[in-house]
Amino acid sequence: MISIRGVSKWYGPTRVLDDCSTEVAKGEVVVVCGPSGSGKSTLIKCVNGLEPVQRGEVVVDGVSVTAAGTDLNRLRARVGMVFQHFELFPHLSITDNLTLGQTRVLGRSRDEAITRGLAMLDRVGLAAHRDKFPAQLSGGQQQRVAIARALAMDPVCMLFDEPTSALDPEMISEVLDVMVKLAEEGMTMMCVTHEMGFARRVAHRVIFMDHGRIVEDCTKESFFGTPRSERAQQFLAKILRH
Amino acid sequence: MNYHWNWGIFAQQVQAGEETYFDWLLSGLGWTVACSLSAWVIALALGTAIGVLRTTRSRTLSGAGAAWVELFRNIPLLVQMFLWFFVVPELLPRELSLWIKQDMPAKEFVTATLCLGLFTSARIAEQVRAGIQSLPRGQRDAALALGLSSAQAYRHVLLPRALRVIMAPLTSEFMNTFKNSSVAYAIGLLELTFRARQMQEDSEQGIETYIAVTLLYFLCAFIANRVMALIEARTRIPGSIG
Numbered sequence: 003m004i005s006i007r008g009v010s011k012w013y014g015p016t017r018v019l020d021d022c023s024t025e026v027a028k029g030e031v032v033v034v035c036g037p038s039g040s041g042k043s044t045l046i047k048c049v050n051g052l053e054p055v056q057r058g059e060v061v062v063d064g065v066s067v068t069a070a071g072t073d074l075n076r077l078r079a080r081v082g083m084v085f086q087h088f089e090l091f092p093h094l095s096i097t098d099n100l101t102l103g104q105t106r107v108l109g110r111s112r113d114e115a116i117t118r119g120l121a122m123l124d125r126v127g128l129a130a131h132r133d134k135f136p137a138q139l140s141g142g143q144q145q146r147v148a149i150a151r152a153l154a155m156d157p158v159c160m161l162f163d164e165p166t167s168a169l170d171p172e173m174i175s176e177v178l179d180v181m182v183k184l185a186e187e188g189m190t191m192m193c194v195t196h197e198m199g200f201a202r203r204v205a206h207r208v209i210f211m212d213h214g215r216i217v218e219d220c221t222k223e224s225f226f227g228t229p230r231s232e233r234a235q236q237f238l239a240k241i242l243r244h
Numbered sequence: 245m246n247y248h249w250n251w252g253i254f255a256q257q258v259q260a261g262e263e264t265y266f267d268w269l270l271s272g273l274g275w276t277v278a279c280s281l282s283a284w285v286i287a288l289a290l291g292t293a294i295g296v297l298r299t300t301r302s303r304t305l306s307g308a309g310a311a312w313v314e315l316f317r318n319i320p321l322l323v324q325m326f327l328w329f330f331v332v333p334e335l336l337p338r339e340l341s342l343w344i345k346q347d348m349p350a351k352e353f354v355t356a357t358l359c360l361g362l363f364t365s366a367r368i369a370e371q372v373r374a375g376i377q378s379l380p381r382g383q384r385d386a387a388l389a390l391g392l393s394s395a396q397a398y399r400h401v402l403l404p405r406a407l408r409v410i411m412a413p414l415t416s417e418f419m420n421t422f423k424n425s426s427v428a429y430a431i432g433l434l435e436l437t438f439r440a441r442q443m444q445e446d447s448e449q450g451i452e453t454y455i456a457v458t459l460l461y462f463l464c465a466f467i468a469n470r471v472m473a474l475i476e477a478r479t480r481i482p483g484s485i486g
């Protein structure tokens with residue numbers, strides 16, 4: 003489904019991605035973790051072309067993201083993305099947030115888009131909030147709406163960029179619950195997150211990054227059992243201590 | 245002070261004609277309002293477009309936008325009026341130049357409106373640019389991630405938010421447009437300031453004249469302010485502060 007092959011990226015002289023390669027199969031859930039500045043967010047943003055890369059290739063569902071001439075808008079419409087800071091559109095009601103992409107990009111009628119959007123809103127348990135505006139919801143609720151907004155586009159896979167790191171602890175679980183459900187339903191997911199509980203529960207594979215490199219890329223069992231690299235061991239020791 | 249006050253002067257007829265001084269001021273006010281509002285429409289449309297150009301990733305487009313802004317805001321408005329009125333027609337092809345000088349209807353009005361519109365557009369462009377740049381980068385990413393084109397992202401997400409952000413400076417700019425229109429008297433547009441000078445010389449009641457004109461300008465700017473405040477209140481995002 004997602005194929006990242008030898009991807010490197012520089013910001014000026016700074017190399018932020020260093021020859022990264024990995025695959026995410028259909029229905030697979032892959033968690034990407036690592037210390038801050040390790041390039042996890044940059045890597046996931048390369049998957050839908052929000053970050054251009056200088057070297058290597060990214061292919062999603064048979065379409066090359068990195069090739070010149072690819073219709074990126076069309077590709078992005080099929081790849082759902084959830085951001086650290088939710089990024090709902092604050093001037094639009096929840097319903098309008100859910101329908102904007104559907105009507106403008108997929109060409110659905112407004113009625114059709116509302117039906118689909120509200121079904122997804124119901125799925126994340128927020129149907130009652132359809133007429134509110136983002137600022138009237140809590141952070142956890144906003145993030146669930148953001149997930150619903152992405153799902154309403156009927157994506158072939160979902161990207162999560164630290165979806166819980168801007169949330170208060172008590173709101174984290176409501177978002178993770180939605181993500182777990184999604185994973186159990188067979189959605190292909192690539193998640194940048196530090197939620198190791200989530201990784202333990204639903205991930206098939208864990209990727210560990212450091213200094214722009216993929217240091218570990220292994221099954222969940224072997225990652226939590228005996229991660230091979232010293233850096234990953236240190237990282238796990240630190241975040242699992244408390 | 246040995247001044248002979250005469251508040252009845254406005255009802256009196258002018259020296260050479262049937263009209264009263266009140267008629268003069270009223271017609272002056274009409275041209276002031278017409279010129280200001282037309283210039284505002286030009287300024288808002290062009291200013292928004294140029295402001296958007298300055299935030300695009302294309303160097304050519306943003307450079308062109310920057311050149312526009314610098315051109316129109318580094319020359320005094322009065323000098324720009326003279327340039328448009330006396331110099332630009334001379335630089336045009338002979339036929340067109342002759343037509344402008346001899347036959348163009350409402351020549352002073354068209355020139356003054358165009359000049360004021362372009363001058364103000366440079367200032368609005370800067371505000372629009374600042375407004376867009378004040379938004380978190382994630383908003384653009386979220387819009388693009390849904391599959392919206394760049395133009396759609398501006399139209400549906402970035403501009404509606406940026407324009408709300410800059411309502412306060414935009415209000416000042418709208419009021420400025422009315423006040424700046426007084427410069428058009430220098431090229432002979434029969435607007436309020438022109439009529440004021442005319443009445444002062446004709447009636448020799450300078451103080452009453454300028455008190456009346458001051459109040460009329462104040463009223464224009466004040467109404468402009470209230471209109472913008474109304475728009476600001478109507479477009480306020482539910483749940484946001486302010």
